[in-house]
Amino acid sequence: MANIRHALNTRRADDFAAWYQEVIGAADMAEESGVRGCMVIKPWGYGIWERMQRLLDDRIKATGHDNVYFPLFIPLGNFEREAEHVDGFAKEMAVVTHHRLISDGEGGLKPDPEAKLEEPLVVRPTSETIFGDAMARWIQSWRDLPLKLNQWANVVRWEMRTRMFLRTSEFLWQEGHTAHEGEAEAREHTMRMLEVYRAFAEDDLALPVFAGEKPEHERFPGADSTWSIEAMMQDGKALQAGTSHYLGTSFAKAAGIKYQDREGGEQLCHTTSWGVSTRMVGGMIMTHGDDDGLRVPPQIAPWQVVILPMLRDNDGDEVVLDYCAKLASMLRQQTAFGDPLRVNLDTRPGKAAQKRWDWVRKGAPLIVEIGGRDVENDKISLLRRDRLWNTENGKPAFRDPSPEEFTESAGAELEAIQTALFEEARERRDDNIRRDLTTFDELRDFYSSKDKYPGWVEMAWSRPTGEALDKVVEQLKSLKLTMRNVPLGDEGASGPCPFTGEPAVERIYIGRAY
Amino acid sequence: MANIRHALNTRRADDFAAWYQEVIGAADMAEESGVRGCMVIKPWGYGIWERMQRLLDDRIKATGHDNVYFPLFIPLGNFEREAEHVDGFAKEMAVVTHHRLISDGEGGLKPDPEAKLEEPLVVRPTSETIFGDAMARWIQSWRDLPLKLNQWANVVRWEMRTRMFLRTSEFLWQEGHTAHEGEAEAREHTMRMLEVYRAFAEDDLALPVFAGEKPEHERFPGADSTWSIEAMMQDGKALQAGTSHYLGTSFAKAAGIKYQDREGGEQLCHTTSWGVSTRMVGGMIMTHGDDDGLRVPPQIAPWQVVILPMLRDNDGDEVVLDYCAKLASMLRQQTAFGDPLRVNLDTRPGKAAQKRWDWVRKGAPLIVEIGGRDVENDKISLLRRDRLWNTENGKPAFRDPSPEEFTESAGAELEAIQTALFEEARERRDDNIRRDLTTFDELRDFYSSKDKYPGWVEMAWSRPTGEALDKVVEQLKSLKLTMRNVPLGDEGASGPCPFTGEPAVERIYIGRAY
Incomplete structure (x- = not known):
């Protein structure tokens, strides 16, 4: 195989974290803002998020939800009501205490002591409590149920160590909040939204995931049960890419979300919440990026x-420009995934070869170059981003269809790229899951081996709770491991639990994680 | 004319402010949140905003802008750099001073004194300064220009007196920020975006507006010139519905946005900014609402x-349900404004007549009722919201086309409703502008008359500046009047200025305003 000169300086195999930083810069996705823990999402990164939003929003609306918008600020009192919930968030919230600035007398500004808020306001870390207040006002009877709401918003969790897209103090997300007549319906809805996330991740982002239940200690603060989709990054670490929570009646109790049931009695609603964030963009980068970029x-x-x-x-x-414009216009009549093709005729100043590598790093699926000789021959030079190199000569693997041939096949080829990226990621993930370990010693040996990116193990365990669970968490922590989830469709387990010695009841994914 | 029993309690003619509050509730658009000055935007209100977003976003992208996302928080230092800008906003900003809560020892919470930020952060009231920082990093040479960015975001301006949609502490908007090579190009872009807003308001919202330049004292803090679109509400008051600012080089100077020009010299960029907010929803309500709702x-x-x-x-x-579902499906194959019809088959519990009035109050353009007898006769009962009443008998003006007739004509009828609403609003506005007043006494007499909703005047004036302008502003303020804008295409004026006695140079709109 020829020696290929890749477009990035860092190889994934050498330093995955450095590669991740480099690809975000090289693909012009985002950058540090200078504001602690907050990033600027640049056009290419935001364009990808907008596409994600559109596709997920369609799925959320198709399951009967309405979009709404609730305030950014939540009164302190809301957090005081739900003890378990606030314990989970209290350590990392931005607090607004003043509503005016005045001169500090030295040419600068300071918060005006005269404009101190009577009750400080918290910048929402998530909106269960304020949705709960509204649900309590809006719901009277079973006829008002289910109430299915969704919000696209920014939220803030004050993070000490941040990493672009994966963990930032401010991030963008959608948060769904629903209220139901009983536990069965609410649980069913929790699972429906988990499935929406799975389909969104796999079908729209080509991101293979396991949908399953998080263990008790990983539940959302205040939730009865938390479900997640978990993806494996190329360094073998897990990324929790979306969560769906069955909240039982605890938030309903705290906010007074009650309804008159069909028999005239008063009941507490059962609520759910679920969210997916810009973190998904990070997951997409770490799944599909290669040594040439995104x-x-x-x-x-x-x-x-x-x-x-x-x-x-x-x-x-x-x-040449006329020829390109004609091709662009022909392509825009074609469709992929049922939508018209999105075609960019890039006429910015600069050399085509240099711009080619910009678009390779950005990861545009199909890149076409057209010069005077191509026009004469009525051929185009076509690069497919996921099959960039001719491995025999180490050069870019250009093809040269006619514009008509390309126009006719472009939609199908885009769909084929989507499938190829998914299959590649799924195979890599499945190749990196050990399912044959049965003791803690084996687990320790496996993760102490020289393998830089060891992947996950799927292990039987006894699903302990309370202190017994804490001990398992500590054991795993000593190996820098976390429990991811028990996948849907798990068929149970037999034999002794490698952690507790009790009879195993199910199989759980374990790995290092973001 | 028969006595009509309207669907709202308050008549516009009796108490416009109370009517506005009532229609927002009756149409289920929004409500107070319990958080000071912030509202909850409910599904129908947010759905309208989403449609506005989609249409305006398309127009913004069609003029070559990329969407991006910048941080919610802006360091205090950014505001210290641009003196004129901060003077305009300093009085009304939310300030984050702490990043953690702890127990207050009495069962409540308080900001943790140990977690005080070294430099307080301001919740963005607008983002010129933080976009400016990035532009300074991103722009090196004329080849990087123009740089055309847009952001959809929430912003916060601490308002003492709030009114839903029109003035809320937190609101949603888009803010465009661009950088250009010289004054001419930047001014041209300022006007291009003003025209985008005019077309959006008039063609998408059926909101007739005057696009024109704001007088000096109404400029955005730090801008060289500010342009606006101004709409007249049904109470004759003006609403500034969007603004476009030419910022000159003042923000470029403060943030260091420089570029190497075509001759190799260093130049400051000329920048623009422009924004449209959820205020537009309020303007739409006050323009198109009637005594039956929205x-x-x-x-x-x-x-x-x-x-x-x-x-x-x-x-x-x-x-009946099958028949309705078939009609819905037929309608969804049709288009209006080039898009498939948006059809809601409302099967929620409740009586059809009651639900009819819900949809009348919400202002759905076409409402169809279908019962068993309609199915037998193969007819539907159709209400057109903008021609609700049979004025002869005071009853709802139902028509009864066949489903096929209705399906075929629905798209065209929706487009006709759009035009009718626009024409109605434009005629009302034009009927309520006095253009013949030439002295301040005439102006005072006009606004002191018994007319509850007197509308606007268009008057010649001398375009004074500085102290002379301040005097005019004070004179107008004594009549609760403000200057709106000098419309594009103004042909100048002659005779003496009614305020200064100097020769008049242009004609300006004057009115009471939101």
Whole structure:
């Protein structure tokens, strides 16, 4: 195999964390803002998030939810009501204490002591308590149920160690909040939204995930049970990519969300909440990126086809530009995934070869270059981002279809890229799960081996609770391991639990995690 | 004319402010949140905002802008750099001073004194300064220009007196920020975005506006010139519905946004900013609402057609539901404004007649009722929201087309409603502008008359500046009047200025305002 000169300086195999930082910069996705823990999401990164939003929003609306908007600020009192919930968040919230600035007398500004709020306001870390207040006002009888709401918003959790997209003090997300007549319906809805997330991750982002239940100590603060989708990154670490919570009646009790049931009695609602955030963008990068930059799945690529005219600042340029414009217009009549193709004719100043590598690093699925000679031959130069290299000669694997051939096949090829990215990720994940370990010693040996990116294990365990669970968590922590989830469809387990010695009851995924 | 029993308690003619509050509740648009100055935007209100967002976003992208996302928090230092800008906002900003809560020892919570921020953070009231920081990093040469960015976000301005949609402490908006090579290009872009807003208001919201320049004292803090679109509400008051600012080089100077020009010299960029907010929803309500509730222009209606099956809890219900579902499906194949019709088959519990009035108050453009007898006759009962009443008998003006007739005409009828709402609003506005007043005494007499909703005047003036302008502002203030804008295409003026006695140079709109 020829020696390939990759477009990034860092190889994934050498230093995954450094590679991640580099690819975000090289793909022009985002950058540090100078405001502690907050990032600036740049056009390519935000364009990908907008596509994700659109696709997930369609799925959320298709399951009968309405979008709403609730205040950014939550009164302190809301957090005082739900003890378990506030314990989970109290350590990391931004607090607004003043509503005016005045001169500090030295040419600067300071909060005006005269404008101190009577009750400080918290910048929402999540909105269960304030949705709960409204639900209590809006719900009177079983006829008002189910109430199914969703919100797209920014939230703030004061993080000490941040990493772009994965953990930032401010992030963007959607949070769904629903109220139901009873436990069965609420649990069913929790699972429905988990399935929405699974389908969104796998079908729209080409991100293979395991949907399953989080162990007790990983539950959302105040929840009865928490479910997640878990993805494996290319360094073998797990990323929790979305969660769906059955909240029981605890939030309903705290906020007074009651309804008159069909027999005329008063009942507490059973509520759910579920969220997916810009963290998903980080997961997409760490799943599909390679040593040349990002590879964006076509379904969420802001531009699916980029056309680069090769101009020479002479009279021939106009012919090339016309030819490119005609191709762009033909392509825009075509569809992929049922939508018209998103085609960018990139006429910014700069050399085509340099711009080619910009788009390779950004991960545009199909890159087309057209120069004067191509026009004469009625051929285009086509690069498919997920099959970038001719491994025999180490050069970019250009193809040269005619514009008509390309136009006809582009939609299908984009769909094929989506499938190929998914299959590649799924195979890699499945190859990196050990299912044959049965004792803690084996587990320790496995994670103490020289393998830099060891992946996950799936192990039988006895699902302990309370202090017994705490001990398991500590044992795993000594190996820097965490429990991810018990996947849906788990068929149970037999034999002794490697942690407690009790009879095992189910199999759980274990790994290092973001 | 028959006596009509309108669906709201308050008449616009009696108490416009009370009517506005009532219609927001009756149309289920929004409500007070319990958090000072912040509202909850409910599904129907948020659905309308989502439609506005989609349409305006398309227009912003079509003019070459990329969406991005910048931090919610802005360091205090950013505000210290641009003196004129901070003077304009300093009085009304939410300030984050702590990043953690702890127990107050009495069962409550308080900001943790150990977690005080070294530099307080301001919740963005607008983002010129933080976009400026990034532009300074991103722009090196003329090749990087123009840089055209837009952001959809929440912003906070601490308002003492709030009114839903019109003035809330937190509101949603888009803010565009661009950088250009010189004054001419930047000014041209300022005007381009003003035209985008005009077209959005008039074509998408059926909101007639005057696009024009604000007088000096009404400029955005730090701007060289500010342009606006101004709409007249049904009480004759003005609403500034969007603004576009040419910022000159003042923000570029403060943030260091420089570029190497085509000759190799260093230059400051010329920047612009422009924004439209959820205030536009308030303007839409006050323009199109009537004594029966809201009337939503079809282009922004979340549902354009609502179908109400009249059920009797008997065996016939299934036939009615099937018939309704078939009609909904036929309608969804049709288009209005180039998009598939948005059709809601409302099968929630409740009586059809009651639900009809809910949808009248919400302002769904076309409301269809179908009962067993309609199915037998193959006819539907159709209400057009903007022609609700049969004025001869005071009853709802139902028509009874066949489903096929209705399906074929629905798209065109929705487009006709859009035009009718616009024309109605434009005629009302133009009827309420006096253009013949030439002295301040005439102005005073006009606004001291008994007319409850006197509308605007368009008057010649000399465009004074500085102290002379301050005097005019004071004179107008004594009549509770403000200057709105000098409309584009103004042909100048002659004769003496009614305020200064100097020769008049242009004509300006004057009125009471929100």
